[in-house]
Amino acid sequence: MDKPRLWLQLFEREAQQGLGRREQLCASLRQAMHKGELRQAERLPASRVLAKDLNLSRVTVEAAYAQLEAEGYLRRSVGQGSFVAFNGFTSEQRQAKLAVAAPLSLSERGQRIVAGGSCEDPQLPLPFAAGSPDLRAFPVQRWRQLQARRLNGPQGHQLLGYGDPQGRAELREAIAGYLRQSRGLRCDAEQVLVLTSSQQALQLLASLLLDEGDRVWMEEPGYRGAATAFAAAGALLQPVPVDQQGLQPPGEGPSPKLIYLTPSHQYPSGVALSLQRRLQLLDLAKRAGCWLIEDDYDSEFHYDGRPMPALQGMQAEQEPGRVLYLGTFSKALFPSLRLAYMVVPRELIAPLRVARSVQDGHSAQLAQAVTADFISQGHFAAHLRLMRQLYRQRRELLLNELQSKVGGWLRPQPSVGGLQITALLPPGEELRLTQRAARLGLLTPVLSGLYLGPLKQDGWLLGFAALTPAEIQAAVKQLAKI
Ligand SMILES: Cc1ncc(COP(=O)(O)O)c(C=O)c1O
Incomplete structure (x- = not known):
């Protein structure tokens, strides 16, 4: 050539x-x-x-x-x-290139993390993706105004800088005030840590409080995100059955180091932890010195009356706290905000501040400032009122549609709130029905995936909050084809 x-x-x-x-x-x-x-x-x-x-x-x-x-x-x-001038590779370099690359090796911790599987949420609110709020109903215009005001304000540049690992004081004040008033927590802003997600809270707590082999009681069925965080820390997960009163503590056996709970609205069954069980668990935590994680993930969305006050507020004032309270803005505002919070006993504040700074520094400053304004100016309460009304109507519509259009093979379970309902399927039918639903364009997260032990119930979680009434009707029509 x-x-x-x-x-x-x-x-x-x-x-x-x-x-x-x-x-x-x-x-x-x-x-x-x-x-x-x-x-x-x-x-x-x-x-x-x-x-x-x-x-x-x-x-x-x-x-x-x-x-x-x-x-x-x-x-x-x-x-x-x-x-x-390039002289090619030396013979050693050529040899090294030819040699088989060493296999990728993960640490034991890394292998545990991967074995637990990912806990990704659906990125599109397809019917019936569970756990998604209605983003189309979010007051974007208001948010934009608040954000512009903050950025243009005298502190605008400060919001572009690094921030406090524990979170902005104004947001911690707003969160503490909201929780004292609406959830009965006993706390001040000093005990609040602003985080990216409840998942981050679970990871931080697992790495600070659990050693390999430590026993953790998990609600059965229960939240996978928590199970994966504790399993990654090498904990021994003990599934504890849930009945109509919530988690049913075993009468005997070794005490756990930590108990994970969703007391106001058990995930996924929807039952509330009874007063008697609450007292029993607080007593156990005090005597055995174990931690109680209270994941209050969707207490903003109770439709039939108000949820029971938080377990955190039921602790005796003079005793060191044992309850670690978690809340998130993923449902009450929007998931990509990536803001959640944790309320902890005072002795855990300093270690958690360090652990958080080591992990990812802090949460986004601008998002925190705007969220603080959104709460303190009353928009948060107004938004929740509106969403509660909207979601209540959607839940009613879904239940009515299912009852009138889908045969007896699907049995919706009673629930006082949340963004999804749980519905039971005939035993052994979950896989086949889920595949058929998928062919009809429906996403139906399975209930059996939320069990740790071998005894599982077949069912689906059906999200309704993100769907308009017309979308709910269309989705149920599809479901009825099964
Ligand atoms: C029990 C429970 N906790 C926490 C979360 C998620 O919160 P975040 O998005 O803040 O991790 C969910 C989400 O579905 C949940 O079901």
């Missing part, structure tokens, strides 16, 4: 990669040297000649040559020209 065509071919080989022309030329020359197509001491065409062959400007070719000289690929001397 004549030389000008060779140069053109080398150059065009790199042409698709979206690089600038100078970078393209550098890349093709480097690659030709690595492949041995250009050998050491070979003379390159003068920049004027190459520019003409490749239809480039001479300045571009000069710049590419200068770049390759700086990288050690070319040697240039005035009056003599540009020569390949």
Whole structure:
């Protein structure tokens, strides 16, 4: 092949990669040297000649040559020209390239994390994806106003900087006030940590409080996100059955180090932890010195009266607290806000601040500031009132539609709130029915996946909150085809 065509071919080989022309030329020359197509001491065409062959400007070719000289690929001397200086790989380097790459090896902790499986939420609110709020009903205009006001305000630049690992004081104040008033918590802003998600809270608590082999009681069925966080820390998960009064503590056996609970609205059964069980668990925590995690993930959305006050507020004032309270804005505002919070006993504040700073520093400052304004100016309460009304109607509609259009094979379970209902399926039918629903364009998260032990119930979680009435009707119509 004549030389000008060779140069053109080398150059065009790199042409698709979206690089600038100078970078393209550098890349093709480097690659030709690595492949041995250009050998050491070979003379390159003068920049004027190459520019003409490749239809480039001479300045571009000069710049590419200068770049390759700086990288050690070319040697240039005035009056003599540009020569390949690259000597190929040494024989050791060639051997190393040929050798089989060492297999990717994860640590034991890494293997545990992967074995637990991911806990991703659906990115599109397909019917009936569970746990999604209605984002189309979010007051975006108000949010935009508050955000602009903050950014344009006197502290605007400060919001672009690094922040407090524990969270902005104004947001912690707003959260503490909201929780004291609406959930009966006994806390002040000092005990609040602002985080990215409840999942982060669970990870932080698992890494700070659990050693390998520590026993953790888990509600059965229960929340996978919590199970994966504790399993990743090497904990021994003990599934504890849930009945109509919530988690049913075993009468005997070793005490746990930690108990994970969703007391106001058990996930996924929807039952509330009874007063008697609450007292029993608080007593156990005090005597055995174990931690109680209270994940209050959706208490904002109770439709038949108010939820029971939080377990956290039932602790005796004079005793050191044992309850670690978690809440999230993922449902009450919107999931991509990535803001959640944890209320902890005072002795855990300092260790958690350190652990959080080591993990990811802090939560986004602007989002925290706007959320604080949204709460303190009354928009949060108004938004919740509206959403509660909307979701209550949607839940009623879904239950009515299911009752009138879907046969007796699907049995919705009673529930006082939340963004989804649980419905039982005939035993052994879950996989087949889920596959049929998927073919009809429906997402029906399975109940059996929420059990740790071998005894499972077949069923679905059916999200309704994110769907308009017309979408609920259309989705149930599809379901009825099964
Ligand atoms: C029991 C429970 N806790 C926590 C969460 C999620 O909260 P976050 O998005 O803040 O991790 C969910 C989400 O569905 C949940 O069901």
